[in-house]
Amino acid sequence: MVTKKFTREDIFKLLSFIPDPEIPVVSIKEMGMLRDVILSDEGCEVIITPTYTGCPAMGMIEDDIKRTLSENGVPSVKVKLVYAPAWTTDWMSLEAKDKMRKYGIAPPMSSACTKLTAYGKHEFIKCPHCNSTNTELISMFGSTACKALYKCEHCKEPFEYFKCH
């Protein structure tokens, strides 16, 4: 039934408008959390992956997916959470990183940071307000699990940095 009415691309398109609840200027698709859509006779299964294991937004995202699809007439929607392969900030699109910067959050650097890095000794994080690299880490943990707190020595503004994962 479903497969006759909607293609996989249709579903992706519908879902591409769902914003990340914590960074509403970016969609869950741009974040790389939307992994797959499987259409079968039983219905539509949407595969998502969490950015962080304890991400409290996952429940909300699941509800948003179900609501969006049912409002558009897609029946029998199931949302499945998978952990493998583990989400990485490298899956974020360049557009997403750009939108994030304009929103005031410094986007993640490339995730080559798999080694144990000494606390505070990090790559130069650019201030999203003035682009200065004269910035300093305040705390590795910010308002949400995915962000760190920085301050800019140039424009004196504090800002958040989306940690690389």
Add this chain to the structure above:
Amino acid sequence: MNKQKAIFNYALRLGDNSLVLGHRLAELCSKGPILEEDLALTNMALDHIGRAQAFLGYAAQVEGKNKTADDLAYKRAERSFYNNLIMELPDKDFAATIARQLLVSSFEYFLYTELMKSKDETIAAISAKAVKEVRYHLAHSSDWTCRLGEGTAVSHEKMQNALNDLWMFTGELFEMNDADAILIKEGIAIDLNSIKQQWLEHVNGVILEATLTLPSSDFMQTGSRKGIHTEYLGHILSEMQYLQRAYPTAQW
């Protein structure tokens, strides 16, 4: 014990460690020494509770009794919990919190790095996710150990005392039982002896950098592999499980 039972037992242990430590860290919400620390500790609590949900969810699935992660977290009594004793100890002061974080997050770092290679896909996947988070926890506790160790005479003494107090709970982290033996053969679990040296070297490195001394006592506490706990776990559970006990079918 068959393989299924062993995986259940193993996932339960990983889940319980994350759950109980997550609960302890969450208790520090609004009690951090500075606002940034408050955020850091509660963020780490969230990482642990998220990991607990993943492992307990998997344990429930393997057990096949139609239970959920919540059932396992909220409807078991102390003797059915398999978290290491160090996770349930109360936070006497900030130095105790940091000492536990240092000892545990370095253990978790080496454990989950190895478990990423587990032949059990789910354990490998959750571990891959965990290791990314633990990296930040370890950097955090290593940094604070140095700050307190090299700080004032008082902070140095408190940090040293905290490490001395917790040392006898570290032996248990590396204990194994029947479940480990079965799963090591299958390439699912790791031999904990294989990471003990790395763990010790890392911890010792941080302690030396912090101008502190590695505790030397050999006496080690034991019990959690058999579900035997300190008196503190009961108090944790009475708070954590209160709502589900009082209103058995309550849902969020």
